[in-house]
Amino acid sequence: MNDAVLTVLIAMLGGAIRVSTPFMFVALGECLTEKSGRVNLGLEGTLVLGAMVAYAASYHTGSPWLGVLAAGVAGAALGAMHGAICGLPKVNDVAVGIAMMLFGVGIAFFFGKPYIQPTAPRLDSISLGFWSDSPSLKSALEVNPLFFVGVVIAVALAWALRNTRWGLVVRTVGDSAPAARAMGLSVNLVRFLTTSVGGFLAGAGGAFLSLSYPGSWNQGLSSGQGLMAVALVIFARWSPVRCVYAALLFGAAGALGPSLQSIGITQGYYFFNAAPYILTLVIMIATSSATHSARDMPGELTMAK
């Protein structure tokens, strides 16, 4: 029985590391965008487009890292589009986001057709399990460099938002547009930039899907992870570092269903497959408070108004 528990724990560790990266990137991108007071719901489309562009670029250039860069640029382009459109008067950012999501998925499928069959070079992982004899632990500790990049970005973003002038600008725009205007800041320009950078991160997260795990391009690749990641930002209460924890937790909970079945606990797998969502709900209920529930929410968000 101890072996079985160990198998599940190792699988959850592996799952946390393998599955969390795209959640982390999308959530970080969305976190930055929302900090400036705008919601970009289109990141699911950005994620899928990023996955496609990364695979295509890696296939043509032979370099997966160029693929990641290309995915980021494609994501930034979608983000810039969202940012520019929402800068027009009387435009609702949620509605534009949904349109951008369909647009991103659509062009990814359209241009992605020829890349379903060929095999592109993937991102190599770093083996951190060299000290262990257990093949499952070794496999769980095959960590993709993008994972560490994501963690570093999260810490840097948290620090920059708190301690730099740029961070102050973003937070001011996000909390009170009139105050920002009074300071002489261009609200639209700041939001345009944060949405573009957010798009870049989400696109790079898509590159992880197609170039690392599961590591191939096809049309059902994302199955809604971009949408979940947007929800994770609320769950993480707009803190980049908490976004990382949330993504890890979500990845680990997602590994629970398959790994329990693999050790023979096969009853109720629909319930275990729903574990990430149940967990999210439980934690949200547990941490909510009637008096200061919106404490961390940027004041300019549509949902805060």
Add this chain to the structure above:
Amino acid sequence: MSEPHISRRALIRTTALGLAGAAFTAGGLGRAFAAGDLTVGVVYVGARDDFGWNQAHAVAIKALKDVPGVKVVEEENVPETDAVSKSMESMVNLDGAGLILATSFGYYTPFVVDLARKYPDVEFRHAAPLWNKDKDPKNAGSYFGYLNQAHYVNGVAAGLSTKSNKLGFVAAKPIASVLSNINSFLLGARSVNPKATVQVIFTGDWSLPVREAEAANALVDAGADVITCHVDGPKVVIETAEKRGAKSCGHNASQAPLAPKGFVTGAEYKWETIYKGYAADIAAGKTPPNFIAGGYEVDFVRNTPFGAGATPEARKAALAAIEGLKAGKPIYVGPLRDNKGKVAIDKTYGNLDPFLDRMDYLLEGVVGSTT
């Protein structure tokens, strides 16, 4: 892809078996056939090159294009909604299609049925055993392949290619056609290796690439060294198994190029037998059969050529198993118990017996649960 709710075999038996069992509709042939050349309209629910269900159809359609006098119009990514009606209708009206092949489960009711009523001169055929002789139009029909026979052959090859005697199966949903593939895979493996067990993981839906990869990883972590699957696009499962150094067996279409080191063999449909039969019938001025279904005995399924993962013994035994299936040798030799200890199959049943269509259990030797 789901369990049939009518007894398709009973239907076949009332006419005759397999291809020979062409149920000719009363009345003559309509204008669509009089034109001489035949235009075939094909609708797919996904991409034609998905390494799975749609690709299996597309490969067969490619073979159909080589038949003289046959023109093909295709449309992919057609959702199982009103959109498929529009696609099919434009194929009839704008392209002059005389035969429509609707290749996804959800196309049938109400879309194919309604259009068949509206265009009685056009033949509609649908890739799931749903056509009802009493209720549905005579110019509609169904065709289906018994892929579990090819999964049985997968099992034979896997049973002799494993070292751990643990085989892994990533499955989408616990419906009859999926359970039948899992059980046949087990019986194939047990027929040559009595110590073999099959560990199954259900993902819960037809296309969830990340969870499929997680499931394949979990199976390898639990000691399985040959992995197979029944999901819409097996690409991710096969690639993950290859990455982890496990062997793999395919499903639906050929995944051999995805696993140069570990591929054993795969269960594939051979739709071209059916499609070429339809084209030949129409060229000869006959109405194609309303209902056909079968496996190896009528050449509707096949196995992918062996990959590097198949041992010499596995190849030999698998080829022998194929010969047996062609001759109608039964897979389900009873009595057989399910994995809760109850007798699930009381006696030996023929491979096309309707009793097996109602399968809702996993046999002894399968580790897993349907709920």
